[in-house]
Amino acid sequence: MSTNRLRFAPAPTGSLHLGSARTALFNWLTARGTEGQLILRIEDTNAELTRPELIDNIYRSLDWLQIDFDGEPVRQSERTDLYNDAVERWLSDDLAYVDDGAVRFRVPSEGTTSWDDVVRGKVVFENENIEDFVVRRTDGTATFFTANAVDDFDLGITHVVRGEDLVNVTPKVIMLRKALGAQDLPTFAHLPLIVNEQRKKLSKRRDDVALESYRDRGVLADAMINYLALLGWGPSDDIEVRPIEEIVKLFRLEDVNPSPAMFDVKKLEAVNGEYIRSMEYEEFSDALLPWIADQPWNSLVDRDQLCRVAPLVQERTRVLAEGPPQLDFFFLETPEIDQSAWDKAMTTAEAPLILDSTKTAFTTVDWTVAALHESLRAIGDSLGMKLGKAQAPVRVAITGRLVGPPLFESLHALGRDAVLERIVQAQNRLAGV
RNA sequence: GCCCCCAUCGUCUAGCGGCCUAGGACACCGGCCUUUCACGCCGGCAGCACGGGUUCGAAUCCCGUUGGGGGUGCCA
16 A cells, blocks of 8 residues: 655645635645645746745645645746656657647547546547647746646656646646656546636636635634535535544545535635634634734724623624724724714614613612613613613614624623713713714 | 536535435524624525436436536646
């Protein structure tokens, strides 16, 4: 039994594409689940793709996802000799010929080229439908086909796991591999495409495909991994959200289904919400920090207060970026009043009464969540109102909005002085002062 | 045009010839809980594209139709 060797071979074309991330993941799951090895190979045969920042971007994204590799990354731009040797050999064996300065591989006009794809079954191409293709450009650089075939062979790759968009290059790569003297074929697995609402391949143009943009909105790496694993694969026990280690154990390439999968942000966020809810309180408030830093009231934030208050919005947060905006009133000197919320809550006949009674009661009430709760409930009772209605004017006075974290916990965290002051401010505003 | 691929609820999937009156999740719609919103819980809506075979029996196997998609660069 030889060990499996897989590779993830991205072309560094900017930020890591969701589809590439999913390919990296399926390679990683296969390698880790079979005690195999995973190599990162940068396909930068094209001169424009060798820019360091593009490559760093790939490293950063994979690192964020915690997809790790065995050994140092392989850069194709550093292996040009290997490719040249191969092309020269093909040339001298008359398997290739010079055409307009480039080198083309001779494709037989008869016969077929085929392989047994793990996810698609047998795929067959008639050789007559494949044209003689370029293996070395006029400028002397190797093309994708050459580099791909040489490296997969040279690096002893046993499993080629990649996107379905590469199915049609496979026969060419197989021909080159044979021309290289290889007796065997790696196991091929062509993963289904990730598509958008229009069922078209996710594209930079139309779709939000950059992995980073999800990270920037506060999708957790584990949630992203978990969700991506569900695109083209599903556990037979129906438990979709689960620890990555379990996914590693359950995942099998043979179970990947061949039909395209739509990227559903709603579901991603639902999965992310589950991950957020399962975080420890401190972990959650720490995780919020980068987004707190983006708030205009960032400088007013007190870490202890943040830790007390963050749990109040934890189960109301699907992506981390949604967290801080719900907390602004805890740190702002005066809450930012939402006009439509104000109009809805304050224009009732009871609103002034509620504010007034609340002010009086809150001046002396025990400053505990239970006592505050009871106090406002009693005020509502006296006016024949349910607490749900009665709390509205107070909520708007304190938080500026109609919806938000639990009111009494919020009052408690804010403190008596701040609360009373905000009630008075609301009364003044109501009176038109 | 040519080549290749795909086809289970709106979406992601389970299913690999009888366990299916097709299961779960997201979304959606009701209800409960409730201090708003959420969370949680309960319930509902909704699918094997179509037509032929094969078989005692087909979502599962085969063929065709239709509908989608991908590729057709000296990009990868």
